[in-house]
Amino acid sequence: MKRISPAIPQLAERILRFLYSQDYYLERSGDLEEVYADLVEESSPFRAKVWLWFQILKLCFELFRMNIVWRFVMLKNYIKIAFRNMKRHKGYSAINILGLAVGFVCTFLIVIFVQHELSYDQFHSKSDRIYRLLNSSREEPGIQSALSASGYAPRILNEFPEVEEATRFFLNVGSADLKYQEESRTVNGFIFADSSMLNVFDFPITIGNSDTAFDSPNSLILTEDAAQSWFGNVNPIGKTITYLRGNLRIPLNITAVLENIPSNSHIQFDYVVSFPTIKNFMGENALDEFTINNYYTYVLLKEGTDYRRVEEKFPFFITRHFGQERADQFSLHLQPLENIHLNAAIKWDLPTTGNKQYLHIFSGVALFVLLIACINFINLSTALAPLRAREIGIRKVVGSSRRQLLLQLFGESVLTTLTAMVIALLVLHVLVQRLAGLIGQSLSFNLINDINVFLILIGIGIIAGILAGIYPAIVLSAYQPALVLKGSVTKGTRGTTLRKALIIIQFSLSMLLIVSMLIVINQVNFMKNTPLGFDKEQVILVSLSGSIKQNFGVFRNKLLTQSDIQNVALTTVPGRVRTSSGYIWPGGENNEEGRSFYTMFVDPRTIPTLGLEIIEGRNFSEKIITDVTRAYILNEAAVKALTWEKAVGKPFRVWDEDTGQVIGVVKDFHFKSLHHVIEPLVLRIKPEWTWNAAVRVSAANISKALQTIQKVWLEFETAIPIKYRFLDSDFDRHYHSEERLGKLFGIFTGLAIFIACLGLLGLASFSTQQRLREIGIRKVLGASLRNIFTLFFKEFSRLVLYSLLIASPVTYWLMASWLGDYAYRIRIGIFPFFAGAVIILTVASLTISSQIFRAARTNPADIIRYE
């Protein structure tokens, strides 16, 4: 449309456009323009302009007044009222805030923990393209192993155009003995890796050159912490640390320093040595062969590559290098880097692997605690609601809409939640490490640094505030002003059913937690105390050094002369038994390849030292020379698996040895943790593969025996300090995660019950206060203290009883499915439920009794004299 009149200034247009939505802008700007045009004609353009700006100014002012000032005034009022309410009900507000704060601390802690678990390995910039090589053999269908041989990486890199880089790690070194000048130490986190590791992973170098750091063999890269511990603030580049392995002294030249490895990396180390160094002790061919699956292989795929395409080509790769026959026997797979940490199903995975099931359990428990805290809030707010009925009524009469009221009441709950949240965040900020220690984790949380986590926490807080606030707000804002102001809203009876239901939920959850805790603890104790078929007490395990291994016979004899040492064996120990392949016997299914069995490499003294029991045949004997290569002892499970009637005398051999025979059968014992059933096991003598001495000491004085062993050790070895463990704790380390779970349940159960009781305390105190007059009248009419006490006590204890009834079957079902994972487990039985019920009933009774007593003992004259 053509413009026939002078337009209002651009700036005015813009301001109006800013102030109003499209429709209103059109109207208002149009109206102004119309009058403006008239004015320009009637008087002067200048006057018109002055008028226009004056009008706009007034519009702005009006908008400001309506939108901001009044809202602010109301907000001020809301906040004032909120604080007045808090002050008026100090006790209840404290219960609310304290309960919520404790709930938040628990939840936040778990959130931080879960977040940490989920963030594993995501700090590598190429993490979405990194995969780990897995292999699975036909012998164990469905089981994938993380270990691979050293020959794969170079060939995969050469033959697959999709692969950008490949790198190998030798991670299972265990502890290593290092020496710098006169100082020698035994360190953990000592690994070997290809130089390409620095290209695949993001382990930034702080000092040194990443391109040349790994060029030559015998190079060593340290993390900052390790460098600090050896050299202080001196630049370590160019210094030489000696690696003592067996009889070898390998000098390692420090070429670079790495940033400390983040705690959310599944590969953890402090020392990384260049891969070719392995040749020193594994032989010249160690870097390129296919017999020893001892390494972890990672490949970096080119951008945009689907790893399944690469996996599809692996069978051809295997055929090319091993022939058609082997291709049927094993297969290769790729595992995305980010899936490694929480996938517990992989065999020979690193010990840092997390547990998805526990992640779920932890989250569930945290949610329960938060729920209990929110329920407190709902219960107390609705109970106190009638006290505010007048305020709500007046507000409605004066013209407040339902929406405004909802917002106000809602805002109040959010305010309470926020207060609790601030307290919780501060507590976390200060105590996170100590708290995390309680659940066996090392976590860090910094309000300022971890913005993402912080935002998640705030989000949870707000959601909890909304959940807790929505019901009270609806109830309160629904009051009819006419009724309220007449005073006909009966105090404290509204929503009692709901409150009771919520209390039942609270105590059901508490019951669930407490019974679960008791069952977990029972299972842990059961696993630790079940007879294992061998005697795990009073056995000290000593890791042998190279020179002692060479003179083991002398070392052992020397030990045996000591009075407090009963027996010494060079042996694999239960809890650390692995499979070994290549067993062949006539009638076996796959005679050419051999079959693999769990195998303990032992010596003739193993069976007496560990307290095993021979039930058929004989033990190995030092006097029979052929026992070293041609004698085998099986366990009962193996005999059963081989379907032999009588095992002793049956021919049996390993693929690279002459045929020998089974000389004995040992009674089944738990060589693996009680998570697993007892599987077939072979015992054979193979001193080269055994680096552990098991020393049985006399019960009287273990610490003295330990000193004796140390003294003897020093006679044979001065360069390397002795390393020892106790067999029982070494075996029980398999139960760490269960112990941790028990501990977690313990802490959270305590907190849950605490919060639930806080709520109960509040409600009991409130409801007795409300019924003071009733109590007074009852007393006047002759009720005794006991009568009144029973009256009130019944009401509350009934709720607790209901919750026990509800919680028990749920708990039974949950815990039965948890126990289902264990090959050897406790029967749940009635005891945990009984104990849980007693604990909850006692605590709850104590809580309410105090309130009831106080009310019951008030003088009726004080209460009813105004009636």
Place this chain on the structure above:
Amino acid sequence: MTKFITRNEEIILLAILKLKGNAYGVSIRKQIYQDMGDKWSFASIYQPLDNLVRKQYVRRIKGDPTAKRGGKSKFYYEVTPDGLRNLQKLKKAHEQVWAGIPKISLENGK
């Protein structure tokens, strides 16, 4: 439920009624000038107008754009039946409140 109407809102409602379908910002302002002799600012017209719309006593109808307005649409206002009912009540109330006050005392202030 009858909602409260302020005096400004009342004046504007009456102006809209008088304008009989031609009530939009500028014409309402003109009508008030004619009735009261005061030049109201647009701000003091829009604010009660918006309130009336919110109370559903007045309907807002989009009209055609005109050249004089730089191609911007007019928005017409129309009193709703609710608004009319409220006005009638208001009128009755006024009459009752004013009834029995002699003209003379008004003029002399006695």
